[in-house]
Amino acid sequence: MFYSGRRVEKRTRVLTGAVAIFYACVVILSAFVAVSAGGVRYGVVTGTEVGLSVRAGAGTSYTRLGLIYDGTTVTITGEKKASDGATWYAIDYNGDTGYVISTYIRLISSGEDDKEFEAYLKEQGFPQSYWSGLKTLHAMYPEWVFKAQPTGFDWDYAVDQETVIGKSLVQSTSKSSWKSTDPKAYNWDTGKWTEFDTGGWVAASREIVAYYMDPRNFLTQNSIFQFLLQSFDANVQNVAGVERLVSGTFLANAVTDTDGKKLYYPQVIYDAGKKVGVNPYVLAAMIIQEQGTKGLSDSISGKAPGFEGYFNFYNIGAVAGGGNTAVKNGLIYAKGGANGTGTSYGRPWNSRAKAITGGAQFYANGYVTAGQNTLYLKRFNVQGDNPFTHQYMTSVWGAASEGLSLAGGYSEELRQAPLVFSIPVYDDMPGSPCAQPTGDGSPDNRLSTLKVGSYALTPAFNNDTANYSVVVPYSASSVTVTATPKNSKAKVSGAGAVPLKVGSNTVKVTVTAENGSQRTFTLTIAREANQEEFSIDPKYKVSGSKQVSGITLGTKVSDFVKNLNIVGGYAQVKTAGGSTKQNSAVVGTGDTVTIYRNDGTQYAKWTVLIYGDANGDGTISNSDRIKIRNHILGTNKLTGVYFVAGDVNKDGQVSNADRIKVRNHILGTTPITQ
Secondary structure (H helix, E strand, O other), rough: OOOOOOOOOOOOOOOOHHHHHHHHHHHHHHHHHHHHHHOOOOEEEEOOOOOOEEEEEOOOOOEEEEEEEEOEEEEEEEEEOOOOOEEEEEEEEEEEEEEEHHHHEEEEEOOOOHHHHHHHHHHHHHHHHHHHHHHHHHOOOOEEEEEEEEEEEEEHHHHHHHOOOOOOOEEEOHHHHHHHEEOOEEEEOOOOEOOOOOOEEEEEEEHHHHHHHHHHHHOOHHHHHHOOOOOOOOOOOOOOHHHHHHHHOHHHHHEOOOOOOOHHHHHHHHHHHHHOOOOHHHHHHHHHHHHHOOOOOOOOOOOOOOOOOOOOOOOOOOOEEOOOOOHHHHHHHHHHOOOOOHHHHOOOOOOOHHHHHHHHHHHHHHHHOOOOHHHHHHHOOOOOOOOOOOOOOEEEEEEEHHHHHHHHOOOOOOHHOOOOEEEEEEEOOOOOOOOOOOOOOOOOOOOEEEEEOOOEEOOOOOOOOOOEEEEOOOOOEEEEEEEEEEOOEEEEEEEEEOOOOOOOEEEEEEOOOOOOOEEEEEEEEEEEEOOOEEOOOOHHHHHOOOOEEOOOOOOOOHHHHOOOOEEEEOOOEOOOOOEOOOOOEEEOOOOOOEEOOOOOOOOEEEEOOOOOOOOOOOOOOHHHHHHHHHHHHHOOOOHHHHHHHHOOOOOOOOOOOHHHHHHHHOOOOOOOOO
16 A cells, blocks of 8 residues: 555555455465475476466376466476376466476476575575575576665564554454454453454464565565566566456456546556556556455545546555545545645546556655565565655565566566566574464463462462462472463463472473464472571582682583582572672673572682683683783783683693683684683
């Protein structure tokens, strides 16, 4: 959708026909993904003059489904032997499976051994997780150009921005795992989702947003078109391509326009794209996405009460507000505004031709020339000075759906041209593509009760709180954890009888909703020691100067304390400056460990010593070597435990020999043992 004025509205308006196209596309995509996992292959039709028959089964006796011609690329999902022994390939054909004899199919290499192309991908900045899909596409279409577009955004941050409630929507009929359960989007008490746009559009879940944002899920021969640069190119775009794209839709027809002249949609769309410098196939895909395959919306009927003879093919300004429906506001824009005086972009759009051409100019000025020059960037604006705003639609699958429509305009002949695809790359992406969530049913993964015997939880139980602590007496050698789900179809794991050791015990209770979504509660149960018992048996060496050594490099505070083997007491680790260290932090030279009995009395206080760690950060690095060097030069003397840490060879002095030992450790030739 387009947005008028400076204010960017968040909305979705995909009509019934476009939705039908989308769901058909999803079926095709899902089938493709499943086949890929089992070893999909590709081939090109060659050597036929009259076309190659696609049949319902492996053999000439089966019904002919249609013809495909020389140069057509096919996706091969399997193969079978016919009764005469000939090999037939199973291929994807119009969203179903067809069979062609292998004689006329030239298999295409997967490109796995193309080292030169690998070097290109690396130079472009594509992570290796992009390579497999791009290498296959390169093998299929060697002239295609793939350009990495670094966004500069951390992946999780970008997904968070597009998951802001109301910014990404799905239909209410989608699987429950596709819908957000944020309190602003879902009523946990009634089980109802909040509608954010007319027609039942609700907030998308983070998982489905991540799936559609992840470019790696769409590096296939048709889905890749959402990354196609949208500039006009007469060498690869023509009226015949528009005709292919709109075949079977209302745009395939000729109609009488308001001036009484016959209007042929493919020609008008092509001419509009040529005039404004935008790929006409993109314009056609957008119109289908907005108006559906049948084009029954009042936006283009020309018969809406009060707006007879006005049209808005791209739904520009069609945002509900001011007491008006989205369609009415879109027609107000088409008429020239509330007072009917607006003339920008050829308004008023009182003919179909003017609406198509004027809307194309609006799109060219507002999006393509603003850097949103792919369908992906039109939906997920991860470039420019105002990222994550000025987005053409809120339908989370909008770019993917339009990309598949756009691909339909490119024949195999046109696909041999050097098409340019600009593909976003994010920082810190997960190692593999984000999976499409599949769960359905109730998302309720809450508990009605969570108890640990008769003992009190701190804080009191609340489904929005994940972590709790419980203190039990020494006499409680075990407890019973009770967890009751709110929804009878949810499953609970981790509850039941739990044996306890003296000290800290961790119990995780996980609730799995009917749709597979999970919520985990962590219980830290502290069993008190017998007050008459106290013991400590550290796995470390403690010197007479109260320095504790023998600690492996990289040891976390939690593991360090665990290895003290304290019974009837506890330990607290602080930095040399006196700040308490987190359990996940690494212990280093100069840290202090204070050990207490359960009654709070201090048992001991030691200083951590790690040989080679002269700066106290818990590692041995070049900065430690410099510390030792400066000590030797006399510019910055090491003292106390840091002097001892710098005396790696333990000869009572810090010398060049110690510096060399640190250097060798860094180089990996002779590691320093503790």
